[in-house]
Amino acid sequence: MTEPLLSIRNLKTHFHTDEGTVRAVDGVSLDVDRGETVCVVGESGSGKTVTAESITRLIPEPPGEIVDGTVRFDGEDVTAMSEKQLEALRGGRIGHIFQNPQGALNPVYTVGWQIREAIQLHDKKAKDKEARERAIDLLDRVGIPDATSRIDDYPHEFSGGMKQRIVIAMALASNPDLLIADEPTTALDVTIQMQILRLLNQVQEEFNTGIVMITHDLGVVAEVADRVVVMYAGKVMEEGDVYEIFENPSHPYTRALLECLPGRGEKMSAIGGSLPSTTSPPDGCRFHPRCPYAVGDCEIGEQPPMYAVDDGDHAVSCVHFEPGADPSVVLGEDGSDAVGGARADGGDETGGDAR
Amino acid sequence: MMGGEDYRDRFEDIDWDDMQRSGLDSLTTQTAGFLASLGVVALLLVYDYVVVANDGPTFTTPFEWDVTQLDWLLVVTLLTVVFFAVYPLYDNPRMSRRYWREFRKNRAAVVSGVFLVGIFGLGLVGPLFIAKPDLNVLAQYQPPVFLSVPESTVGTCVGPVSDGMCHGTWQYPLGTTGQGKGIMKSVIYGMRVSLEVGLITPLIIIIIGTAVGTVAAYSGGIVDELLMRYVDIQLTFPTFFLYLLLLYLYGGTLFLLIVIFGITSWGSTARLVRSEALQRREEEYIQAAQSAGASEFWVIRKHLVPNVSNTVITNASLLIPSLILFEAAFSFLGLGDPTVPSWGQVISAGRSDIDTAWWISTIPGVFLFTTVLALNFVGDALRDALDPRAED
Amino acid sequence: MSSDAPLLEVRNLKKHYPITEGVLKRQVGNVRAVDGISFAVERGETVGLVGESGCGKSTAATSLLRLEEPTDGEVLFEGRDITEYDKKELKRFRREAQMIFQDPTSSFDPRMSVGESVAEPLTVHGMRDRERRRRIVKDLLERVGLSADDIDRYPHEFSGGQKQRIGLARALVLNPKLIVADEPVSALDVSIQAEILSLMKDVQTEFGLGMLFISHDLSVVREICDRVAVMYLGEIVEFAATDELFENPQHPYTRALLSSIPQPDPTKRGSAVELSGDVPSPSNPPSGCRFHTRCPEVIPPEGYDFEQKTWRSVMDLRVRLGRDGVNAEAVREFVASESGQEPESVPADRVRAEIRREFDIPEELSDPRAEEVLSTALRHLANDEQAEGRELLAEEFETVCESSAPELRRTPAGHVASCHLVSEAESNAVSTPSTGD
Structure with a gap:
């Protein structure tokens, strides 16, 4: 039997605050396979976001601390990795999609520049021209119309749904094995939400990525999940x-x-x-x-x-x-x-x- | 429907037609107290100018105090601080406790706070009981107590002399200047000056700046445009030269310095307040008040001003030390009030004697340095304590 | 009240915001946030106003309460036009119509205790007796499910759901006749939404309030509203009783x-109708029916035989040509980078094929006459003759949805809707709408 792509065992992430230790995640286990979508569903305060952030140790330390448990990604223990290894992992083999596309894009750079940066950070050999062509291709794949001319536009020239598509393109830039999507459609209108959910499905089929999707919306879960983890x-x-x-x-x-x-x-x-x-x-x-x-x-x-x-x-x-x-x-x-x-x-x- | 308890008073039973009288809404304790105190001060002011002889002291008991222009201003300033900074803290102990919890985390700031209370307390009360330092050629260059200098440096040694060394005495605990003025008295009077500069000027700046900033932000449109363009002009205005001009025309007084800087330096505060208020204006509670029928004045006074107060206090905590340093620099350059023994003036007086009588410049210098440092520490901690993001 | 007039009647309400440019603030256009909406709210009734963000629903709320001055139209409150109220009447109106806000955190002044916040409207309207205010607020807090002791606590000490209860108390304290609730539960967890909705329902029934409920969430609207108006780009496109609307949308x-609302049922996965594109900008809304740029059922041109899906794709191309245009140079570059050629050597037919691919148009349309028009137009596009291509398509493939704006009319189902399909169904009195030719 092969090991799953991502395997979390008995994860405990606590935050040490003045008011005491907040046991945000307190013994969570879950597995994600390639090509599989696992939805972590819960209300605010259930610890679902902290779980997602703990996978690549994005939680602020201190006050946060992974006090117990293991996170194994493709056979390697993430909790034991050095900061340098983690940086290579984040945005490399593991891509992140956040709730608010506004915050994920830097307003002073063109979207093309940002996708190129994402490509070149993890593929040092990629030349500018090559990276640009890949960026155009990515934009086209995530459904940005007229990608060749829009690549030089700035984030504010795109609508909310389009921005989320660009964020997805950035997450795909390094050909990740795993995508972590934290409430990727919560900030969007329902008609746009459906577009993005379909896009994620399509991306998954094309790249055989594993997806961890964090959401509070059981409707979204029913729409995209293969497996579900309910947290409280x-x-x-x-x-x-x-x-x-x-x-x-x-x-x-x-x-x-x-x-x-x-x-x-x-x-x-x-x-x-x-x-x-x-x-x-x-x-x-x-x-x-x-x-x-x-x-x-x-x-x-x-x-x-x-x-x-x-x-x-x-x-x-x-x-x-x-x-x-x-x-x-x-x-x-x-x-x-x-x-x-x-x-x-x-x-x-x-x-x-x-x- | 149930509900037989006594305290019940139901909203649907209100007869609004009964309540449509307009007019001043009932004064809060705070405003009433403030207005009453202002009234008392105004009466005393009238008494001072009408009844008391021109040069005579205003009060003779329990201590002799000839209230100057600046003193009146200081009294009004202190009243304002008491009613609009201290009283709200007393009135709202929960909030105060939270601020204190946050503030307490910064040890240096707590120590600084105690130090500042001492300095300013002494500055406030000291001059009432201690006479101004006076010239005394018989007591020039006396060293501070426990220290000694060669007798040759000192004209006449007031303290004991041994082995050709003049020792300091308790008569002049911190020594004297080249004119024989006691440094201790000078320093205490200097505290008063710093207190006045550090309290009155920022208060003038804050009041005008907050009023202009909030009104501009809330009204928007042409009002905003006019006020902000005026601020632009004022920010290019050379206050320093205006002060120099008035100095040559009327002579330098501390009152002039404080008032001139107060009424010409509020521009940047107004801008800061405006940008903060612009954000606050978008909050739903502002809209809630509007939709409940609140007037423009009501919204500004009840919601906008209290919610920009953190910015204002932060701003003031930066203003105070810089103004104190400013006054010291002015006095050092001899542009200050020659009759007021401020720290800068004493430092300046001792600068030619720094080789032989180092304490003259050094002691007020140390006070200036520690005061400004303490103010910065307290300012930092205040900023953190008032940061709304820290609220859980 | 003897008046027969509805509690609130909105007639052709418009709110436009000027777009200005440069230092002199020259007006270069209008954002038509609300562009002529009409509806009524009766006493004891909840009317929902739904739509996506940017459709103007919140602007409608602030304009009809005159928190912003409407650009045009009438708002009749108990039969009298509030846009003509003087200061005194407006203040009285502020007592009779109240608002509930979306964000439970931002809707309370963090520096006031909740008691002060709830009592504020009383003070504003002249109740000077502080003790009486406190008694009223205490009573009210208990009635919305909190404790009277909460009166001196501060907003940050409450959870989102509790704050929304307090928000309801603040809206009730003046004993209003109308409550406008702007997304009152969308910031809350789903387990809390139910409590707040049922509280709102109870309160409404008890006091016979008229309520305008604004939301983007159709499921929530279904729970609480008697009638629902659906807004798109500043206009009401359909207005019907809730059950009618949900069971038989016109x-x-x-x-x-x-169909875009994800259902909590994995067996129904993928059944949603996917709308193409984004909501157009309200500063330059599409001509005719404003929804025609995204409508999956947009009516095909007369005289041509289109499959509905293909027609939608062709329409997408037309919409793009009318807005941003199709840059043949960029398409050529894209094809070049895909195939590793130089842009100059990319043949024109590859460019045309790429345009078809991008818009999901089949390689050949089933109707040869339509195919001829399309390929001629594509040839123009590939030759950088955008204007010609655009005009040819616009002329040949003219659709009624683009050329004329549908009126709001009563449909056989008893709804009011503005759609050319609906009016067709009525005039032909045929129940099966023909989309073929």
Whole structure:
């Protein structure tokens, strides 16, 4: 069996602040293969962005610190790398796409100059002319019309969606094996978001890159993910194949997250309570103070281990799924799912039972 | 509907037709207190000019104090500081505690702060109890206490003489100048000068600068254009030469220096405030106030000014040391007020005796240096403490 | 109130911003942020205003509250035009219409306790009794789900959702008749959105408020609105009851917008209609129907037989020619760098093929007459005769979507929509729209 492209094991990234240690990421494990899209989904404060930043150690140290765990990229331990090796990795074999394309592009240089820089940083041999031609080619591939003339334009001459395309072109400049996309479409309008998501899919097919996508939007997850990791308060709640997760959401948190989505034509139900303190999180399952199915076991010890669900590529960190326990407490009496699959028939028809 | 508790008063029960009287909104304690104090000062001013004989001291008990123009200005300045800087801190202990927590992190600044309180406290109170240093040819070049110089340097040694060395005495703890003025007294009077320069001028600058900056930013359009073009002109205006001109026409006084610099140097502050206020103006709380029907004056006073105050205080913390140095330089060059014993003047007085009587220039120099340094430390820490990004 | 007039009626509202140039501020054009919109909000009703960024929805809000002076049009509040209010009446109006803002952080003055912020409107409108203000605010804070003790806390001590509750309290404190909410939940986590939306609903029902709800998020709009107006480039393109709009959207833009929302269901992946291009600039909006530059259902020219998708591609080429133009030199250079040739030696047919590739136009159109027009035009383009190419295409491939602006009209489905397809359906009384010829 070959090793996955990216393998994170028991990652713990903490921030040491005046108010105490913020356990932003507290024991996260996930794998990404070549050509695979893994979505890390969670609300603000879930630690999803810190997880992504920890992969190439982009977190500010101090106050941040990777206190435990390993990040193996293509067989090499990133946590043990020197700063120099890391620099070669970032923007080299691992490309980053950020939420705000405005901030990722330097306003005083032309986009061509910036893509060329990205190419030449990691391919020292590339001559200016050659790099320029590659830059034009990249712009063309990410769907910038008339790439040859637009390469000498400045970032402000492009729209938000176009800027995000340019950022993607820059991330692709070094032919990366892995793309880390942190909320790449959150700042964009829905019609543009769809364009960018399709572009990412297309890029992935063409280059066989692995993608780690950080998002809060379950709709985006359903659109692009192969596998999903649901995070809450620095811990993984549930992970697995995207179809498994949406058809058979098992962790009470995942289910609650799906139930509070607006516009489904069904009643939205809010998750009561609020996020736990990051400096002194509750014992046991991090979600238990807000969980409607919490029992005594949820409140003690550590976060439950990942228990397999239905033998598939699907695991959940919930005591009700421990072998021998009764998952129907969460899933309902008939064991069928009440949430995810209800949308399989589509939202266009009026549900017969909806009032 | 439930809700039988006593404190309840519901918004839907308000009869607005009852409340449409316009007029001054009720004064806050702060403004009322300030206005009342100003009134008292104004009465005293009238008393001083109308009742008290021209040259006589204004007060004779508990101490004799002939209040000068500059003193009046200082009193008003201090009142302003008390009501608009100290009172809000007292009124809002949560915010004050947060600032203090942040400020405390910088040890050097805390030490500097204590030092400055000492210097300025002494400068404020000292001159009320200590007479001005006077000429005394019999006590020239006395060394500071615990030190000694060859008797030949000193005209008449006030202290004990042994082995041809004149020793300092407690009568002149920091020695005397070539004119026999006690350096200790001079330094204390110099503190008063630094206090006046470092407080009154920045306050004038801040008040005008903030008013112009916020009004320009909020009003925009032609008002902004006119105010900022005026600032451009003022920034090219040679204040230094204006001061020289007035100096030759009317003689140099500290009052003149302070007022001239106060009313001609607020341009850069106004610009700074304007750019900050332009950003603040875009915040939604400004729009919220507007959509609630608040007037332009209300929005500027209640939202814009408080929210640019960090910039203003930062700016002031840079202004104060530079103004103090400026005054010292003026006095050193002999362009200051000859009747006021400022640090610069004493340094200047001792510069020809630096070989034999080093303490004359050095001691006020050390005070000047440490004061400016301490001000910079405090300024730095204030900037960090007030930085809104530090707010959690 | 005996008046039968709607609570708020907007008639042909326009807000244009001048574009100025140079030191003398010479006006060189207009950004037509809001360009003639009309709708009404009844008491107790929530009307949604949706659209992408830059469509003018927020400008519409500030103009109809007269926080900015509208350029043209009428805004009738209880039957009286607010653009003609004098100072006193305007102040009264400020009491009766309130706003809720998007960013819970920026909408509170960080230097005021939330109690002071909520009480501010009371003070502004002349309530001098400080204790009474505090009593009212305490009561109100409890009613929006916070504690009365929160009155002296500062904004940064609250979470985004709590701040939005306080924002609602501030909007309510003057007992308004109309609330304009500008993206009130888009800055919140999805798990918080539900709470705030249901609170807003409750409040609205309890006080019979009229509410204008502005959002880019159709799913949120679906939760809370009774009727929805869809805006595109400063105009309303469709206006209908919420259920109607979602189940039977009439305007192609509404359809595209609806299908662009990613569904939380991986089995429906890839079903979205992808809109080509960006939203054009409101300073120079497209002629005719403003959506024709991106519309997937843009009507083909008469007399030619086009496949809809191909026609869209040809239309994309036309749109580009009309705006930035197609630079044959740059295309030649691009082909040269791809194939390793010198730009001068690139044959013209390669340039033409490259243009077709870039616009996704097939190598040969199915209709030979259309193909002839297109290839002639491409030949012009390859020879650097842009104007000729552009004019030929514009003349031959003229579409009604570009030449005339559709009126807002009532559709058979009971919506109001502005689209030539819709009006066709009505006049022919045929339910299957014919897009072929």
